[in-house]
Amino acid sequence: MSGRIAxxxxxxxxxxPKAQPPVATYVPFTHAGNLVVLSGQLxxxxxxxxxxxxxxxxVTIEDGQFAxxxxxxxxxxxxQTACDGxxxxxxxxxxxGGFIACTPGFADHPKVMNGASDLAVDxxxxxxxxxxxxxxxxxxxxxxxxxxxxxxxxx
Numbered sequence: 001m002s003g004r005i006a007x008x009x010x011x012x013x014x015x016x017p018k019a020q021p022p023v024a025t026y027v028p029f030t031h032a033g034n035l036v037v038l039s040g041q042l043x044x045x046x047x048x049x050x051x052x053x054x055x056x057x058x059v060t061i062e063d064g065q066f067a068x069x070x071x072x073x074x075x076x077x078x079x080q081t082a083c084d085g086x087x088x089x090x091x092x093x094x095x096x097g098g099f100i101a102c103t104p105g106f107a108d109h110p111k112v113m114n115g116a117s118d119l120a121v122d123x124x125x126x127x128x129x130x131x132x133x134x135x136x137x138x139x140x141x142x143x144x145x146x147x148x149x150x151x152x153x154x155x
């Protein structure tokens with residue numbers, strides 16, 4: 001991987017993980033013209049779930065933000081494949097969708113999801129600014145604390 005985004009990842013001290021295979025009957029991404037729809041990714045690190053549990057209970061906001069960052073990095077690993085290895089083809093991250101496993105009274109979903117959103121902007125600059133939805137849910141696959149999905153436009 002070479003190019004502007006590869007250099008930016010190095011500057012930020014980030015390495016994209018190995019793209020994780022789906023855990024059920026779906027594909028990691030689909031193309032529709034110049035759009036890529038990326039399936040939700042969990043906070044996996046070195047092939048293992050890094051942040052489990054619920055926000056508002058055993059998971060802190062900071063841990064949730066870390067989980068959201070990991071989700072974004074896992075999304076980018078699949079996006080790199082969708083771009084034939086060239087993340088410079090990303091014209092814009094159009095949307096991120098965040099799912100936060102939390103207790104019923106937890107209300108800081110946006111703070112958690114900022115972990116992914118801020119990283120998208122750090123990596124892609126203005127092309128990383130996106131629309132977003134963030135919702136609290138009672139549970140996620142593998143007891144993950146966070147899951148993030150994306151819609152991306154390519155050049």
